[in-house]
Amino acid sequence: MGSMARKKNSSAEITGPRIREAALRLFARHGYAAVSMRQIAQEVGVQAGALYLYTPDKQSLLFDLMQAHMTALLDALAALPPCDDPLAALEQFTRFHIRFHSARSDAVFISYMELRNLEPENFARIESMRRQYEAHLEGLLARGAMTGQFTVPDTKLAAFAVIAMLTGVNTWYREGGRLSLARVEDIYWDMVRRSVGARMRPDRPDQ
Numbered sequence: 001m002g003s004m005a006r007k008k009n010s011s012a013e014i015t016g017p018r019i020r021e022a023a024l025r026l027f028a029r030h031g032y033a034a035v036s037m038r039q040i041a042q043e044v045g046v047q048a049g050a051l052y053l054y055t056p057d058k059q060s061l062l063f064d065l066m067q068a069h070m071t072a073l074l075d076a077l078a079a080l081p082p083c084d085d086p087l088a089a090l091e092q093f094t095r096f097h098i099r100f101h102s103a104r105s106d107a108v109f110i111s112y113m114e115l116r117n118l119e120p121e122n123f124a125r126i127e128s129m130r131r132q133y134e135a136h137l138e139g140l141l142a143r144g145a146m147t148g149q150f151t152v153p154d155t156k157l158a159a160f161a162v163i164a165m166l167t168g169v170n171t172w173y174r175e176g177g178r179l180s181l182a183r184v185e186d187i188y189w190d191m192v193r194r195s196v197g198a199r200m201r202p203d204r205p206d207q
Contacts, residue, residue, distance in 0.1 A: 015044065015046060015054060016054050018044050020061075020068070022044045024065055025106060027110050028106035032058070033117065035058075059117075059119055062110075066114075066118070067125070077136060086143045086144030086147060086150065090140055094188060097167070098181070101167060101169070102181060108170050134159050137163065141196060150198055152197070158196060161195065162196070165192065166188060
């Protein structure tokens with residue numbers, strides 16, 4: 001019995017990540033609704049029944065992918081060095097968001113396009129994680145507005161707008177294209193800075 005259990009566990013460790021990678025690819029390419037568990041199994045090279053040892057159903061697989069993406073995002077955000085200055089913190093956030101998301105284009109695409117396919121309880125859990133991320137940006141925009149460094153009539157709206165603008169990089173950026181990712185970061189940081197009316201100091205506009 002013991003040796004069988006060990007064998008099953010080691011097989012699950014190998015198959016689990018491969019199932020996630022295959023599901024991510026297929027959901028991004030064809031859309032969640034169009035992909036069957038059988039197709040995912042074929043992509044991995046296992047029988048469809050083997051998938052159910054790893055995940056109860058396709059909905060659980062979609063939720064697991066989205067939750068893993070949001071957990072990685074929040075963990076990476078928490079690991080950033082603390083920034084007391086709101087302007088420096090906003091630049092750090094801008095560059096972090098572009099770098100993190102550009103390296104995970106399939107996960108980002110699914111996170112935005114397939115939200116509607118989550119069942120209500122799963123949707124609520126992912127939305128709660130997204131709100132944590134948005135709240136981080138909202139908080140630093142509010143700090144900058146209080147010190148007079150930013151001019152934002154509505155911090156929540158400004159946070160949504162900045163995130164939407166930065167996530168938009170994923171729709172067009174391709175590695176090896178006309179602009180390097182570092183150059184894209186520079187350009188977007190300039191646009192974000194201007195969009196919140198950022199001043200270098202409360203008493204002197206940034207020229």
